[in-house]
Amino acid sequence: MAHTPSLNRWMTSQGFCGTSISILIEDQDRDGVASAVHISLSHVSALLRTILLPADEDASKGLIENWMQSLLNVEEKDLSNFDSVQMLRFLCTILSIGIVSFSGSHVCRFDINLWDQEMEEIPIGFEGYVFKPRKLACLDDFIGGPAWILGKASVSSEALKISLTVQDLQELWGPVSLVRGTANSAPVIQTERGFIIPLLREAQSSLCSASFYGETECHWMEEIPEYLFDERPNRAILVSSTSRILIGTSTDAGAGLVVNEKCKSSISLIGQQIASRLQYPGTSKSRYVSDGYDVQLVGGQYVTAGLMKKYKRIPKRTLKAMLIADSTKPDTRLVPLLNLRVGLEVSACTGNAQRVTLWDALRFSQTTTNSPDHTMYCAHNVGDKNCISSCWNRWQSLDEIDSLNHMPGQNKPLTGLEGRRVIINSILALEHSGVDSEGNLQVSWPFNNSPLNFPVLPSTPKESHNWFRVVKDTRDTSSFAVFSQRCLEFPEKGIMRSCSAPCKEGHSKPLQTTLLTRILTTAEQGSVSGLLVGVKFLVGEAHLTVTKAVQDQLAIIAAVSMNPLSPLRYRLRDILPDA
Known part of the structure; x- marks a missing residue:
């Protein structure tokens, strides 16, 4: 850095009269794009003067951090593990190699001149950043080979687009001139070996992010395209010497889809947005489909012809029907089905009901009566065989034909196949629960040895249960309804049936019951x-x-x-x- 004045004098002697240089740096926010980043030589001199002031160490460190953040587009936290000397060493390496690269228009193999060998990459010592020869999209033939690009070490061989101004293009790979327009703006940039053409306006609008960065998408080609001779000049885009252009976009749109590796959308958020439209596989509403035509001919003095189109009705497939069908398949995973909130617990005491999981409904249906002081809760997980063995007691039978080789009081462990059979049998036992064709709620009564349902009428002179339509079996709704011994109360008096613990015969029974659901x-x-x-x-x-x-x-x-x-x-x- 101390040789900056000598560098200025040498570059001036070689015909360079600018006040800044440019380094080609890979854009960390956009894949496949490198940008020409300007570095003012006067700013380099100012940095040197600040560093040489021993009493201003904090200012030096802050200035060096700003340079690193500006050049590499990194955050302050990425530099927190390095001291001022280390960061200054990184910065000096970047500036030294960048200036040498700029002096050769970024395409000169200075590595051969300096180290007598071609280097695949030149590390700068910071976070995997290297200078590496990279091919530029559609400019390789024009500039005569790859260009030195500063970026993170990568095995990607993808050709990079280059973002720079027309003035940068002139300094690096000139001469260039604006043609077919005025001295200030034109639709064509002419080079020594071809033309750089902005894409048409309609093509510009379909490209991803160039407009966000204030760039005009361009393509290098050997001849001027025919559309520039069109009588409608508004189709072409004019560029000036200060315009920022992005060279390397093909004139033909890609035929396939491109994976956006930097997409930050959350699949859980997408799932929440579409959750209300998700359906259980195989369910459907009833519908009518065409079933052909009937042609009728009636003969007499005249012949009368008639054509009748026939339709047949495809019955609906309800959620309950699909759940039962899937549960009986040998390879179906039962636990996800048992977690569905398709169970309906109806309090035998109050008549109030609440949605529960299918597992809970099966557990209620397989539990015998308990004393009021005995808890009916269990801490087992859904699908736990130990729960079936210890909490489910109705499936264990003294009858040999129904016993599954498990008699009450035995400590014989339940196998997976045996537990699966108990679960499936319990599901099938609740198949005919729920709202029936007459509008009554058929609720399984599990407190007798015989299979029994109790039909709860939607309304009687003394009661009203008008929430039945919420739990009716449809494409999206299902109810495996079972009575439980639990007393489900609603805290607000005068609205629905409730009683105060301990429950006693003759407690208050308001006319309306309630349903708790989500x-x-x-x-x-x-x-x-x-x-x-x-x-x-x-x-x-x-x-x-x-x-x-x-x-x-x-x-x-x-x-x-x-x-x-x-x-x-x-x-x-x-x-x-x-x-």
Whole structure:
């Protein structure tokens, strides 16, 4: 750096009259692009003067850090492990090699002159950065070979696009001139061995990020393209000596897709945005399809012809039907199915209901009655064979034909196949639970040895359960309904059936029961916090109206609307995964 004045004098003697040089540095924000970065010689001299002041060490360190950040586009934290002397050594190496490279228009093999051999790369000692000869896209024939580029060591052989001004092009690989325009701007840059042509406006708009950096996409070619002779000059883009151009873009659009390795989109965020539209595989609504034509001819004095198109109905495939079909396949993974919130726990005490996982519904269906003081919770994981052995006690039979070789009271461990058979049998036992064709909620009554369902009517003179339509079996909704011994209460009195512990016969039974479930909002809605009082929405086949919002719990209280013709604002659905 101390030889900077001598360098200025030598470059002036060689015909260079500029005040700055340029180094070609690979862009860390864009793959496949190198930029001509200007370095003012006066700024180099100012840096030298600052370094030589012994009393101003902090200023020197800050200035050196600014140079490194500006040249390499790195953050301050990337330099935190290096002291001032180390950073100054890196910077001196960059400037020394960069100036030598610039003196040979970045294409001279100065490595042979200095070290008598061709160097594949010249390290600068910082974070894997090296000077390396790299091929420039579409300029290789024009400049006569690869150019020295400063960047991170890479095995990529991809040719780089080069971003620079027309003035940089003149200094490095001139002479160049603007033709077919004025002295200040023109649609063509002429070189000694060809032409640099900006792409058409319609092609510019389809390219990724050049416009963001204020660049004009260009391509070097040996002849002027025919479209520049078009009578519509507005199709071409004019460039001036100060215009920044990006050379290396092909005139032909690529035929395939390009993987953006720097994309930072989160698949979990995308999943949240489309969650309300995800469906279980194989489910569908009923539909009609064409079934051919019938032609009728009636003869008499006249012949009458008739053509009738026939349709046949393809029945719907509900979520429950697909779950049962998949669960009986030998290779289906059961645990993901058991985690789905398609179970419906109905309190035998209060009539209130809540959504539970399929695993919980099966556990309730396989648990005999307990005393009120005995807890009904278990700490086993979903699909745990130990839970089946210790908590499920209805499948164990004294009858030899039903025993699966496991008699009550035995400590014989349950095998995986035996546990799978118990789970599948339990699922099949709840196949006919849920809302039936008459609109009644068929709930499995697991407290007898015989298989029994209890049909809960949607309304009676004493009761109302108008939430049944929320849990009706459809393409997106399913209910494996089972009674449990647990007393499910709602804390607000006068709204739905509840009782106070300990439960006693003859406790208060208000007319309406309630359903506790979780809904999946659309990406546009964001969360239930946006569902204000009075807003109407649809879940399953039920039109609901928000009556109260509990903001701190992200919860709402909704009533079944008796006016389904009112305009709906949102169409929501139950949450399937246990999240």
